[in-house]
Amino acid sequence: MKTITVRYFAMFRENAGLDEETLTIEAATAADVFSATRERHQSAEPTGHCKVAINDIMADWDSPVSNGDTVLLFPPVAGG
Amino acid sequence: MKTITVRYFAMFRENAGLDEETLTIEAATAADVFSATRERHQSAEPTGHCKVAINDIMADWDSPVSNGDTVLLFPPVAGG
Amino acid sequence: MIVMTVDPINPDALRRQLFDAGAGAYCGFEGWIRNENEGQAVLRLEYEAYDPLALSEGETILAEAKQKFPFLHAHCVHRTGVLDIGDCAVWVGVSAPHRDEAFQACRYIIDQLKVRLPIWKKEHYVDGHSGWVNCERCAKSA
Amino acid sequence: MIVMTVDPINPDALRRQLFDAGAGAYCGFEGWIRNENEGQAVLRLEYEAYDPLALSEGETILAEAKQKFPFLHAHCVHRTGVLDIGDCAVWVGVSAPHRDEAFQACRYIIDQLKVRLPIWKKEHYVDGHSGWVNCERCAKSA
Numbered sequence: 100m101k102t103i104t105v106r107y108f109a110m111f112r113e114n115a116g117l118d119e120e121t122l123t124i125e126a127a128t129a130a131d132v133f134s135a136t137r138e139r140h141q142s143a144e145p146t147g148h149c150k151v152a153i154n155d156i157m158a159d160w161d162s163p164v165s166n167g168d169t170v171l172l173f174p175p176v177a178g179g
Numbered sequence: 180m181k182t183i184t185v186r187y188f189a190m191f192r193e194n195a196g197l198d199e200e201t202l203t204i205e206a207a208t209a210a211d212v213f214s215a216t217r218e219r220h221q222s223a224e225p226t227g228h229c230k231v232a233i234n235d236i237m238a239d240w241d242s243p244v245s246n247g248d249t250v251l252l253f254p255p256v257a258g259g
Numbered sequence: 260m261i262v263m264t265v266d267p268i269n270p271d272a273l274r275r276q277l278f279d280a281g282a283g284a285y286c287g288f289e290g291w292i293r294n295e296n297e298g299q300a301v302l303r304l305e306y307e308a309y310d311p312l313a314l315s316e317g318e319t320i321l322a323e324a325k326q327k328f329p330f331l332h333a334h335c336v337h338r339t340g341v342l343d344i345g346d347c348a349v350w351v352g353v354s355a356p357h358r359d360e361a362f363q364a365c366r367y368i369i370d371q372l373k374v375r376l377p378i379w380k381k382e383h384y385v386d387g388h389s390g391w392v393n394c395e396r397c398a399k400s401a
Numbered sequence: 402m403i404v405m406t407v408d409p410i411n412p413d414a415l416r417r418q419l420f421d422a423g424a425g426a427y428c429g430f431e432g433w434i435r436n437e438n439e440g441q442a443v444l445r446l447e448y449e450a451y452d453p454l455a456l457s458e459g460e461t462i463l464a465e466a467k468q469k470f471p472f473l474h475a476h477c478v479h480r481t482g483v484l485d486i487g488d489c490a491v492w493v494g495v496s497a498p499h500r501d502e503a504f505q506a507c508r509y510i511i512d513q514l515k516v517r518l519p520i521w522k523k524e525h526y527v528d529g530h531s532g533w534v535n536c537e538r539c540a541k542s543a
Binding site: 274278281282283286289293358365 | 422426436
């Protein structure tokens, strides 16, 4: 089990009803963390156009997560 | 013989030493007027990148000129 | 340089920062809040960003643009918070020796910013509902 | 609309004329006097134009651009007279619903203006001589 801090943005934040939470979960990759949050908050968003960062660095869905990491979950972006 | 007013711009004006002059010449086309002015002012500029207007309307070198027309001679342009 | 701000953008003050005696061309782009999107009448927009990564990703984009289209100076400012119709949400300015690099770099920067920066916008429509742009599936799951 | 003027160009005042609630994008281009051209150090430039035909040809170019890249508003101002390094010689601004039309129309307008308008520039170099740009052969005959 790993302790992972998850931060939600935009639609993900609204859907979860919070900015941030700390989970103790079985998770090898960023994708595993995303799955756990989807179950937790009944979200159906696929990873498709979403992005993820680990400890403020852009990452891939198969990037490994370590105990104590902060995982940032970004819904599809729309700047400009 | 036709009476044609010729207006010179930029380098053509500097080369001729005047803005405008009225010539009485044998000229069927704008190109003929240009030739007459080149002889008159010892200019070697070919029609290539130059442009011509007759009575304030852009014209071609083979456009006909009539008695009383004003022919504008434009050296190669460089706006902007 | 890229800046994220909640304050109104002042394009004239920004373009002056790009002045250079070696610059023959300046290209500027502004994204304005439009009163309509995909057939829906828009009232106002709400921008949210994650500034730390928006700034670092923005600097990466500026560096890529400089390598592809050598320019002299480029700046970018993106606004967040609540914006009304006509407000400037994003500004990009580029000065370069010649116009080709200025146009191409400016276009590259705005195109990349729009798809890579962690910025989200929520449209508030005249009919009272609202929606996150580009996020239909997450909207459905709400 | 195209304007020929001997007065300094004010890009900020000009871009405001293009505001439109339906515009999501604005692209502006400025041509600045550069301190160098083709390896020669430039001191200042002198622009001469034949205004009546510059205006009519300019309007033709704007109409062509609108047909090719439907935009909302486009303006252009070209300055004449003596300009110093850093001065703005030409400004083009376009507002459009989306950025693609704004960029493409702006680029089309400046590209065409540069080759079609009866405008000439004489460069005055730091070493004291001067020359008409694009007019090597007439220079030779002088």
